[in-house]
Amino acid sequence: MKYLTFAAGLLSATAALADTPELTVYTYDSFISDWGPGPAVEAAFEEVCGCDLKFVGAGDGAALLARIRLEGARSEADVVLGLDTNLIQAARDTGLFAPHAVTATYDLPVDWADADFVPYDWGYFAFVHDRGLEAPADFRALADSDLKIVIQDPRSSTPGLGLLMWVKSAYGDDAPAIWDGLADNIVTVTKGWSEAYGLFLEGEADMVLSYTTSPAYHLIAEEDGSKTAARFDEGHYMQVEVAGKLAASDQPELADKFLQFMVSDAVQSVLPTTNWMYPAVTPEAGLPQGFETLIAPDKALLLAPDEAAALRDPALAEWLTALSR
Amino acid sequence: MADRAQPLSAGPGIGAALCVAVLILGALAAVALRAEAGTGLGPADWQAVRFTLLQAALSAAISVALAVPVARALARRRFAGRGALITLLGAPFILPVIVAVLGLLTVFGRAGWVSQALGLFGLEPLRIYGMHGVVLAHVFFNLPLATRLILQGWQEIPSERFRLAAHLGAGPGAIWRLLERPMLARTVLAALAVVFAICLTSFAVALTLGGGPRATTVELAIYQAFRFDFDLGRAALLACIQIALTVLAAGLALRAAPGGGFGAGLDRPLRRWDAQSSLLRAQDGAAITLAALFLLLPLAAIAVNGLAGVASLPGSVFRAAGTSVAIAAASTATLLLLAVPMAASIAMARHGGWIELAGLLGLAVSPLVIGTGLFIVVHPFADPFALALPVTALVNAISALPFALRILVPRARAVIGDFGRLGVSLDMGGLPFLRLVLLPRMRPQIGFAAGLAAALSMGDLGVIALFADPEVATLPLQIYRLMGAYRMEAAAGASLLLLALSMLAFWMFDRGGRWHAEG
Numbered sequence A: 001m002k003y004l005t006f007a008a009g010l011l012s013a014t015a016a017l018a019d020t021p022e023l024t025v026y027t028y029d030s031f032i033s034d035w036g037p038g039p040a041v042e043a044a045f046e047e048v049c050g051c052d053l054k055f056v057g058a059g060d061g062a063a064l065l066a067r068i069r070l071e072g073a074r075s076e077a078d079v080v081l082g083l084d085t086n087l088i089q090a091a092r093d094t095g096l097f098a099p100h101a102v103t104a105t106y107d108l109p110v111d112w113a114d115a116d117f118v119p120y121d122w123g124y125f126a127f128v129h130d131r132g133l134e135a136p137a138d139f140r141a142l143a144d145s146d147l148k149i150v151i152q153d154p155r156s157s158t159p160g161l162g163l164l165m166w167v168k169s170a171y172g173d174d175a176p177a178i179w180d181g182l183a184d185n186i187v188t189v190t191k192g193w194s195e196a197y198g199l200f201l202e203g204e205a206d207m208v209l210s211y212t213t214s215p216a217y218h219l220i221a222e223e224d225g226s227k228t229a230a231r232f233d234e235g236h237y238m239q240v241e242v243a244g245k246l247a248a249s250d251q252p253e254l255a256d257k258f259l260q261f262m263v264s265d266a267v268q269s270v271l272p273t274t275n276w277m278y279p280a281v282t283p284e285a286g287l288p289q290g291f292e293t294l295i296a297p298d299k300a301l302l303l304a305p306d307e308a309a310a311l312r313d314p315a316l317a318e319w320l321t322a323l324s325r
Numbered sequence B: 001m002a003d004r005a006q007p008l009s010a011g012p013g014i015g016a017a018l019c020v021a022v023l024i025l026g027a028l029a030a031v032a033l034r035a036e037a038g039t040g041l042g043p044a045d046w047q048a049v050r051f052t053l054l055q056a057a058l059s060a061a062i063s064v065a066l067a068v069p070v071a072r073a074l075a076r077r078r079f080a081g082r083g084a085l086i087t088l089l090g091a092p093f094i095l096p097v098i099v100a101v102l103g104l105l106t107v108f109g110r111a112g113w114v115s116q117a118l119g120l121f122g123l124e125p126l127r128i129y130g131m132h133g134v135v136l137a138h139v140f141f142n143l144p145l146a147t148r149l150i151l152q153g154w155q156e157i158p159s160e161r162f163r164l165a166a167h168l169g170a171g172p173g174a175i176w177r178l179l180e181r182p183m184l185a186r187t188v189l190a191a192l193a194v195v196f197a198i199c200l201t202s203f204a205v206a207l208t209l210g211g212g213p214r215a216t217t218v219e220l221a222i223y224q225a226f227r228f229d230f231d232l233g234r235a236a237l238l239a240c241i242q243i244a245l246t247v248l249a250a251g252l253a254l255r256a257a258p259g260g261g262f263g264a265g266l267d268r269p270l271r272r273w274d275a276q277s278s279l280l281r282a283q284d285g286a287a288i289t290l291a292a293l294f295l296l297l298p299l300a301a302i303a304v305n306g307l308a309g310v311a312s313l314p315g316s317v318f319r320a321a322g323t324s325v326a327i328a329a330a331s332t333a334t335l336l337l338l339a340v341p342m343a344a345s346i347a348m349a350r351h352g353g354w355i356e357l358a359g360l361l362g363l364a365v366s367p368l369v370i371g372t373g374l375f376i377v378v379h380p381f382a383d384p385f386a387l388a389l390p391v392t393a394l395v396n397a398i399s400a401l402p403f404a405l406r407i408l409v410p411r412a413r414a415v416i417g418d419f420g421r422l423g424v425s426l427d428m429g430g431l432p433f434l435r436l437v438l439l440p441r442m443r444p445q446i447g448f449a450a451g452l453a454a455a456l457s458m459g460d461l462g463v464i465a466l467f468a469d470p471e472v473a474t475l476p477l478q479i480y481r482l483m484g485a486y487r488m489e490a491a492a493g494a495s496l497l498l499l500a501l502s503m504l505a506f507w508m509f510d511r512g513g514r515w516h517a518e519g
Helices: A002-019 A038-049 A061-074 A085-093 A139-144 A158-185 A193-201 A214-222 A252-262 A305-324 B011-034 B043-076 B082-089 B097-108 B113-120 B131-155 B159-167 B172-200 B204-210 B218-228 B232-254 B278-310 B315-348 B352-364 B367-378 B388-425 B430-441 B443-459 B475-484 B488-513
Strands: A022-027 A052-057 A079-084 A117-130 A149-152 A186-190 A207-211 A227-229 A236-246
Touching: A022 A061, A022 A252, A038 A052, A038 A252, A061 A079, A061 A085, A061 A158, A061 B218, A061 B367, A079 A085, A079 A252, A085 A158, A085 A236, A085 A305, A117 A158, A117 A214, A117 A252, A139 A158, A149 A158, A149 A193, A158 A186, A158 A193, A158 A207, A158 A236, A158 A305, A186 A193, A186 B204, A193 A207, A193 B097, A193 B204, A193 B475, A193 B488, A214 A227, A236 A252, B011 B232, B011 B315, B011 B352, B011 B367, B011 B388, B043 B082, B043 B131, B043 B172, B043 B204, B043 B218, B043 B232, B043 B278, B082 B131, B082 B278, B082 B488, B097 B113, B097 B131, B097 B204, B097 B278, B097 B475, B097 B488, B131 B172, B131 B204, B131 B278, B131 B388, B131 B443, B159 B172, B172 B232, B172 B352, B172 B388, B218 B232, B218 B367, B232 B352, B232 B367, B278 B488, B315 B352, B315 B388, B315 B430, B315 B443, B315 B475, B315 B488, B352 B388, B367 B388, B388 B430, B388 B443, B430 B443, B443 B488, B475 B488
Parallel strands: A022 A052, A022 A079, A149 A186, A149 A207
Antiparallel strands: A079 A236, A117 A207, A117 A227, A117 A236
């Protein structure tokens, strides 16, 4: 009899759990760290959704997509958060994503209309340097200078791939010549962003490929105003971070609710000082104090997902050829 | 002729080797089978293979060539702090790559200590990036390991032989010819094979210090295949090349016949009567000082960088440290359960090479491929995230297996060779032989292997990154997360904590088994 009571108790406990739907969101690792937006987003969404939000971290954007492709339609994931425009085409081609139902007025420097992917934040790639440095005004000036830079490998890093697209979209067929000129400025190429930024802070290079928003971290979190980013006249390539809903999700409505929540004030207001990127929809209170000190590029560069996908392999080949000499 | 009677059964060791082989090759097969039609290997991949081979061969040769004089000096000399130095020498090997690279560059980089010192004399800063930088970093990682492996060879020469040699009036030259050179012929090849195999799967070190895509290794090509092209077939193919290269290297090294000695020792403490001339003293002193400077300066840099951050470490770092310690403990236990039976089987079997080769697989195959393969295998049956910690402990144990075997096998061979017949004639087989003869005599080697495994597991990022869950993170993963969130100072503090924990684990096990207990 005791066992029966126990079993009944277990059953009702399971039933109670089943009443709370669970939404599983795959994202990149730094999103869910204690210092990222994850904890705040989770707490805020769980307050309004009557659900259990579960974040799962998988490396960076490219590793995230590889994970979804490995799991296929069997994936536990309902939402994938953290792909960027260079990955959108490959993600769409898997056929694993479904159109979203989000409406929002975005404050992006470019027009955004994508049926499958919702942008939640964005940034400009830029070379970050110490304020005292006489920074070049474009890639040609950088190539002609003696300045040393450290960049990321496009094969293993999202910013690295972003730089490839930056040079390609600004210079087109002249891109190989630009890379030839840059070859002697590049101290080294790292596996990921952290290594490169660490090397820069150690003083191994004058400039590092990062974002225009990086100086905001030093200013706001460390009260250190000594870092800034170089403004390039040919414009700055953008990284737009997006989220998408999986077609095989067992919580499609909840997934849409979450995507809509990602562009709401509750999330958009925490992104600038946790993810250190620009919010896709400027929060009512505006940007945090300190963001007004950041450089504002004159021109935003961004290739459409299909163009980016088509240019990726030839651009990589050009990069490898120029830097392998 | 019937097999020679043996005091132990080779079965458990063969079983353990089979388990390891099935796990690694199974993971590889899972990746290959999951592959959609992709492209084969292109010229860029072969270029990566050539570069990988060249840097691994150079790194192994230079690490081992430098390790011989250092090990010889450490074997001949007793001085205050010798034990601490030997423990500290283990440190570079067990550090997470990113931490070690930043430490190295603080010393040898363009803006590093050496360059600053050169600047005082109006000299150009060091140019560290290039093939020489890759080799320098690999020597930094592997010189200590090679030194320990070779030093162990010296310690395995029974002290009675040095006593006898001294009795017969043998000088340093004669001792070199009669005792040391034959021992080196065996240990040096084995050390070469292990260091070569480690350098085969190098990626971030080679790329960062190599200065760019010229320094593309097979492991980077695997990364590219996996995450850039999602070409699992090519990733599996490249992993097969890694295996082939390791098998080739191991085959060459293990061919070296295990030359037996003459007669067992009585485990007397070692005393050396040779090499007392002041020239040899100076030579040994220089070898030890230079090696210590080269290895300890970057460690000092990590400590200096980390001190500021230690005070303000967030609580999550300490939770992650707890997780790492638990994984290290589980991983060390698993390793010993695999390695000790395998070492005994290798020592007894005529075809022990196959068992040892199975042990090398864990080192030879890209962690990304093993992790992905295990993920593919586990995913249909269980939640891979729930299994993150056990899988990490298991994979860490398997990747420490080759080192453990290199440490355990020569001693197991000697013990079974020297005492096996006696054991059989006393009808003392199985457990009593294991308990009374083999294990007590292998205590120092088991301690060293366990210490290495614990420390390696502590510092390994490995497969946890593929199975990561926000609630459980290991310390290395937490360091990466801190760096990814711009918190470089806290990351440096956490790195120092990791360094201290790894050293402590290594020291505890190694000390527990240390054989020449004096200084």
